[in-house]
Amino acid sequence: MSALSTPVLGQYVPGDSILHRLDPRTKILFIFTYMLIVFLANNGLTYGLLILVTGIGVFLSGVPLRLILRGLKPVFILILFTAGLHVLFTKGGEVLLSLGPLTIEEKGLAQAGWISLRFLLLVVTGMLLTLTTSSIDLTDGMERLLSPFRRIGVPAHELALMMSISLRFIPTLWEETDKIIKAQKARGADFESGSIIRRLKSYIPVLIPLFVSAFRRAEELALAMEARGYRGGEGRTRLRKLSFTWHDGMAFILLLLIILGLLWLRNQ
Amino acid sequence: MGIIVQGLSHVYMAGTPFEKKALIDVDLTVEAGSFVAILGSTGSGKSTLIQHIAGLLRPTTGSLRVFDTTVDSNTKKLAPLRRHVGVAFQYPEHQLFEETVAKDIAYGPSNQGIVGEELAARVRQGMEWVGLTETFAERSPFHLSGGQMRRVAIAGVLAMEPEVLVLDEPTAGLDPKGQRELLEKIYKLHQERSMTVILVSHSMAEAARYADVIHVMHEGRRVLSGSPVEVFSQREKLVQWGLELPPAAMLGAFLRQRLGSSVPQDLLTVEALEKYLYDRWQGREDP
Numbered sequence: 323m324s325a326l327s328t329p330v331l332g333q334y335v336p337g338d339s340i341l342h343r344l345d346p347r348t349k350i351l352f353i354f355t356y357m358l359i360v361f362l363a364n365n366g367l368t369y370g371l372l373i374l375v376t377g378i379g380v381f382l383s384g385v386p387l388r389l390i391l392r393g394l395k396p397v398f399i400l401i402l403f404t405a406g407l408h409v410l411f412t413k414g415g416e417v418l419l420s421l422g423p424l425t426i427e428e429k430g431l432a433q434a435g436w437i438s439l440r441f442l443l444l445v446v447t448g449m450l451l452t453l454t455t456s457s458i459d460l461t462d463g464m465e466r467l468l469s470p471f472r473r474i475g476v477p478a479h480e481l482a483l484m485m486s487i488s489l490r491f492i493p494t495l496w497e498e499t500d501k502i503i504k505a506q507k508a509r510g511a512d513f514e515s516g517s518i519i520r521r522l523k524s525y526i527p528v529l530i531p532l533f534v535s536a537f538r539r540a541e542e543l544a545l546a547m548e549a550r551g552y553r554g555g556e557g558r559t560r561l562r563k564l565s566f567t568w569h570d571g572m573a574f575i576l577l578l579l580i581i582l583g584l585l586w587l588r589n590q
Numbered sequence: 591m592g593i594i595v596q597g598l599s600h601v602y603m604a605g606t607p608f609e610k611k612a613l614i615d616v617d618l619t620v621e622a623g624s625f626v627a628i629l630g631s632t633g634s635g636k637s638t639l640i641q642h643i644a645g646l647l648r649p650t651t652g653s654l655r656v657f658d659t660t661v662d663s664n665t666k667k668l669a670p671l672r673r674h675v676g677v678a679f680q681y682p683e684h685q686l687f688e689e690t691v692a693k694d695i696a697y698g699p700s701n702q703g704i705v706g707e708e709l710a711a712r713v714r715q716g717m718e719w720v721g722l723t724e725t726f727a728e729r730s731p732f733h734l735s736g737g738q739m740r741r742v743a744i745a746g747v748l749a750m751e752p753e754v755l756v757l758d759e760p761t762a763g764l765d766p767k768g769q770r771e772l773l774e775k776i777y778k779l780h781q782e783r784s785m786t787v788i789l790v791s792h793s794m795a796e797a798a799r800y801a802d803v804i805h806v807m808h809e810g811r812r813v814l815s816g817s818p819v820e821v822f823s824q825r826e827k828l829v830q831w832g833l834e835l836p837p838a839a840m841l842g843a844f845l846r847q848r849l850g851s852s853v854p855q856d857l858l859t860v861e862a863l864e865k866y867l868y869d870r871w872q873g874r875e876d877p
Contacts (some may be wrong), residue, residue: 335607389606498684504646505685508677509746510701512669527697530687534732 333393333493334456339384340569341454346463348570352577353451359581360443367587369439375580376443376450385453390446397445401438408434458562461486466564479555487543495536502531592786593620593643593754597652600638604650612638614810615652620803622657622753623784625777627797629821630807631832636790637680639807640756643788645671657753676752680759683731683739691717691734691742692727698750716749720775737768744772748779754786755779761793773800794836798822798858806831819856838863 336342341349356375363369380390408430415428452460465482472478503513506527513524595618602610613635620626630636641647642654645661645668653662659670676698679685688694692713699712717726720741726734731742744760757776761769777800780787791797797804797818804821806814808831814821822828822839835843838860846853857863 386607392606501679502685504641504644505677505679505682506697507646508644508672508675508679509685509698509750510672511697512701527685527687531685535684 333452335385335389335453336456337384337454339382339454341379341383341450343567343569344454344573345564345566345570346455346459347467347564348566348573349451349455350460350463350467352573353447355577356447356580357444359584360440362581362584362588363440364588365590367590368584369436371580371583371587372443373439376446379447379450383450383454385450390449390453393449394442394445397441401441404441405434405438408437457486457489461489462560462562462564479558483555491536491539494539495532498535499528499532502528591657592622592624593618593654593656595619595639595642595652595654598639598642598649598654599651600635600642600647601650612810613642616807616810616812618805618812618815620754620786620788622786624802625780625787625789625800627789627791627801627804628807629791629794629797629804629833633809634807634831635810636807637758638810640677640758640788640790643671643754644675644677644756645669646677674752675754675756676747676750677756678744678747678758678760680762681740682743682747682760683736686731686739686743686746689730690728691722691731694731694742695746695749698746702750712749712751716745719748719779720745721771737764737772740764740768741772744776752785754788756788756790758790759792760789761791761796769796794822794834795838795859798836798839806833808832818858822858823855 360372363372380387409426410424410430412430412433413425413427414430415432417425417427418431419426455463461482464485465478468476468478468481503511507513511524511527513521515521516524595616598613598616598618599611600613602608602612616635616639618639628636628639638647642649642661643656645656648665648668649661649663651663653660655661656671657674659674661668661671686694688697695713695716696709699709704712713727714724717724722738722741722745726738726742731739734742740760744757747755755776760776761772764772773796776787776789779785787800789796789801801818804814804816804818805812806821806828813831814824814827822835825835825843828834834840836858839858842853842855842857842863846855854866857866
């Protein structure tokens, strides 16, 4: 399987939807609050509300559902694993099935269901953020959100720069990995058979060249940045200015409504 | 025998917004023992094509046969193809990883199951083919010059003794002397061992000098094939596809404009052009 044929989980999909046009700061704050309030949900009604909100988000993003489902594939394994643990080890309620020392009980099954759902909601909303926000917008938003904390010593600009460089180089290193794997395969490397140890060992010819090239790239990048006069965040102006519009106001009102709705519904 | 590509298409990331058709219905034949050049501008599908031949990509549709191994979209294992084909990608020195040059060259052949004295012989042979002396064997590949690293990487491919050697821009980033030496060595191997060579290149001069057959790719399609003389007689088309004539042929074309059609079209190398001009000058009538 070629790395180029599988999009990375949550890779930015260019578009012009309402979600794409929202200010990145709004999206980041919204998603972070959302991730906290997911834990307020405790019954069918509250989970129903969250599913509805997430579903509307997916619909508004204009990202094909197929792409989101495909991105979720690796996450499903994790969800199944945690669900399995809950089914087996959370006790309480009626015993539904018992196999020797293992019992599957009512509460375990319920817990497994809720936890999986919560997990799924968290991942999908997180993905919506990265699917609809380019990495430049994302780091710009982060930097602006963190800048009030500069006074207490948070290096907002440096953190944002580190983040944007890492994000920028994910696809590059991904392609590089693909290229090196192909080159070693062409030299008869076998990554698929043998014991775990053997298979891990077979990746050494991939990892060493990858590290060498990552260091080379880092050095070149540092040189190129210096050559273009980079000297840290102090006094640096910006090309793109972020600005809130009425869309962002709507988003925050919506968020408030969701929180109030959750608080009301959880006691129903 | 040789390589037969039939109706080969390849789509990257099918079914996503990033979908890209890299190859569209490509038919192509490479005779066993020939030296073939594949030309095309950036993004024309050259790299995708050779990755299929090297058994690293599965066709989306269509099929290809390399010697006795056939591959199509349903083939599960591509590894059997790789037995026949050795490939050096662009900047192959980026794949070096071992502590010593000798160990790195031995990686390919030892993956083929070769051990002991024969393995050592393969390593020596590989180094000799690319013109690396014995003194390099125990040095670290990371402390060599760019040109030497390139040779080590190509020696690592040659030591596997492939029937088909695929080279993706083997001379990119080398100085003129390094470029010339490397290609001369490859050409000699091609002649002595009748090894099939597929050269992907941006250099019209390299293709004109070494290739028996040239295939031109443009936007995922094979648009022109033929001998160097045939291909380089299509100047307008080549320019339209983002290519050009080799320098000597370009000069020949200008001379033809000045001196009329008596200047032949098959002067593709500097040597051929020089010989023609010298003969013509010798045979000139004094005014």
